[in-house]
Amino acid sequence: MSKSNSPLNDFMNGIWKQNPIFKQVLGTCPTLAVTVSIVNGVAMGLATTFVLLFSSLIISMIKKLIPNQVRIAAYIVVIATFVTIVDIVMKAQFPDLSMALGPFIPLIVVNCIILGRAEAFASKNTVVRSGFDALGMGAGFTLALIVIGSIREILGSNKLFGFVVLPDTVEPMLIFILPAGAFLTLGILFGIANNYEQKKKDKEIQKAITAERSTKLVTAPASVQTETEEA
Amino acid sequence: MNNVTKMLVTLVVIGAISGGLLAKIFEWADPQIKANAQRETERAIFVVHPEGKKQEKLTGIPDELYKVMDDKGNLIGYAMPVKGNGFQGVIKMMMGVSPDLKKITGLTVLDQVETPGLGSEITKESFTDQFKKVDPTPAIVGKKGATETANDILTITGATISSKAVVKIMNLGLDELRKLKKEGKI
Numbered sequence: 146m147s148k149s150n151s152p153l154n155d156f157m158n159g160i161w162k163q164n165p166i167f168k169q170v171l172g173t174c175p176t177l178a179v180t181v182s183i184v185n186g187v188a189m190g191l192a193t194t195f196v197l198l199f200s201s202l203i204i205s206m207i208k209k210l211i212p213n214q215v216r217i218a219a220y221i222v223v224i225a226t227f228v229t230i231v232d233i234v235m236k237a238q239f240p241d242l243s244m245a246l247g248p249f250i251p252l253i254v255v256n257c258i259i260l261g262r263a264e265a266f267a268s269k270n271t272v273v274r275s276g277f278d279a280l281g282m283g284a285g286f287t288l289a290l291i292v293i294g295s296i297r298e299i300l301g302s303n304k305l306f307g308f309v310v311l312p313d314t315v316e317p318m319l320i321f322i323l324p325a326g327a328f329l330t331l332g333i334l335f336g337i338a339n340n341y342e343q344k345k346k347d348k349e350i351q352k353a354i355t356a357e358r359s360t361k362l363v364t365a366p367a368s369v370q371t372e373t374e375e376a
Numbered sequence: 377m378n379n380v381t382k383m384l385v386t387l388v389v390i391g392a393i394s395g396g397l398l399a400k401i402f403e404w405a406d407p408q409i410k411a412n413a414q415r416e417t418e419r420a421i422f423v424v425h426p427e428g429k430k431q432e433k434l435t436g437i438p439d440e441l442y443k444v445m446d447d448k449g450n451l452i453g454y455a456m457p458v459k460g461n462g463f464q465g466v467i468k469m470m471m472g473v474s475p476d477l478k479k480i481t482g483l484t485v486l487d488q489v490e491t492p493g494l495g496s497e498i499t500k501e502s503f504t505d506q507f508k509k510v511d512p513t514p515a516i517v518g519k520k521g522a523t524e525t526a527n528d529i530l531t532i533t534g535a536t537i538s539s540k541a542v543v544k545i546m547n548l549g550l551d552e553l554r555k556l557k558k559e560g561k562i
Contacts, residue, residue: 181492207390215383219390226394230401237408240416244487301492319493 152277159281165258166289166331167338172258175249176290177327183306186294187287188242192235192250194283196227197259201279205267220263221254228253258282296330297321416486417442417470421455424472424482428452437561439552444472451475454562456553457486460545463537465489467498471549473512477557480507483546495538503532503539512550518543 165171172193179189200223211219232250235243243250253259262282267275298304301321303311311317320326421431421442428444442455453475459468467488472481485499497503510516511526518540519528531539556562 211386212379212383214379215387218387222387222390222394226398229398233398233401233405233409237405237412240409240412322492 152273155274155277156281156284159278159283159285160288161285163282164285164289165282166286167335169258169261170335171261172256172286173331175252175256176293177324177331179246179249180290180294180297180327180330181301181322182298182304183291183294184242185245186290188239189246189249190283190287190290192231192246193253193256193258193286194280195231196224196253197262197279197283197286198276199227200224200259201262201267201275202272204263205270205272205275208268216268217260217264220260220268224259224263225254258286293327293330293334296334297326301326417457420457420470420484420486421472423484424455424470425453426482428455431455434562437556439556441553441556441562443562453481454553456549458545458549460541460548462488462490462498462541463495463535464491467538467541467545469542469545471546473550473553477550477553478511478513480510480512480546483507483542485542490535490538494532495535497532497535498538498542503542506530507546512546515547515550516543 159165161168163169166173166176175189175193179185200220203223204220207219228251231253232243235246235250262279266278270278295305298306299310300318301323303309303313303315303317318326321330418431421444422428425431425444427446429447430445430449432443432445434441434443440457443451444453444455446452453473454477455470455472457468458471459466461467465488467490468486470484470486472483473479474481483504485504488496488499490496490498506529507516510529515527516529517525517527518531518536520531520536523530529539529543531543553562
């Protein structure tokens with residue numbers, strides 16, 4: 146069991162096994178809204194990771210001091226503080242990005258990934274583990290946004306990172322930068338992710354069955370083996 | 377300490393710490409945020425007045441309005457930020473007019489959330505440059521298909537509402553300027 150508690154394991158958990166978008170289906174609202182381009186996706190992902198990391202650290206540090214009845218209120222204040230810091234710093238240093246992401250930066254406060262991880266993980270685990278869990282969740286969220294953002298940017302405007310990657314002869318599919326395209330992309334990606342998981346599960350079951358059979362065969366009496374040989 | 381006091385104290389302490397922290401950070405960032413907004417406005421002013429070299433905010437009037445001068449300090453026109461509702465949200469623009477308000481020197485869209493590929497075409501020069509040739513008195517008119525009089529602007533196919541919104545916002549801005557002119561404030 147020591148392996149499943151290692152910091153690396155906590156980190157990797159967020160990347161795939163409990164990916165906030167594809168597995169937990171948390172924070173889909175900003176996911177759908179900001180992924181018109183890969184740059185927006187990366188910025189949103191990093192902003193969320195920053196808030197997630199610092200609020201998880203602080204919450205897991207002060208978890209014993211907070212009376213149980215007011216814990217959610219206390220978490221929200223901590224989260225809101227970091228979100229506001231991100232918002233102010235972005236406005237001051239990256240005004241263009243701040244314009245592009247608009248109200249979705251302040252709305253990180255109510256992003257369920259952050260409160261979800263605070264309640265489910267940071268309030269029960271050590272500071273180090275909470276930090277790695279937050280980094281993992283943030284990385285998983287950012288990766289998901291990058292995947293969706295790049296698909297939508299390539300198909301919707303023939304560009305990637307703002308550079309033209311498809312020739313002019315390919316008509317950009319505008320629907321992909323409209324809200325409908327976000328739902329289509331996310332839905333298909335959910336399908337692919339679930340299909341992959343299902344196949345993996347099926348394979349594991351198959352493996353377990355064959356493993357069981359082979360052990361039975363080995364321990365089976367000699368008469369069974371001769372029977373099969375005759376057949 | 378009983379439970380209720382403990383709850384109160386915890387929340388007050390957390391609130392005070394985060395409030396203090398935010399105040400400090402805002403103090404540091406505020407001048408930069410203002411400078412960014414200032415730079416953005418200035419850039420827009422010189423887009424609508426390409427010959428302008430200096431700009432000055434007019435005081436004593438209710439609207440935000442900038443006087444634009446050439447390098448010798450002669451008045452070459454006014455620049456006014458205007459906004460109004462488009463098809464999906466607010467359209468913000470910077471409008472440049474000549475000192476007699478008879479000619480529009482330029483128009484640039486600062487912020488819009490119109491439909492990409494259709495309404496968002498209002499930001500293109502092919503649309504905004506029309507305003508430089510139009511006669512804004514008594515009012516600009518958005519027309520589909522073909523222009524008829526000197527007051528007409530050709531609307532964008534598939535984005536009539538967005539185009540007409542721009543025309544309406546321009547007319548409201550011009551009315552405001554005419555009113556100020558009449559009152560002798562500019």
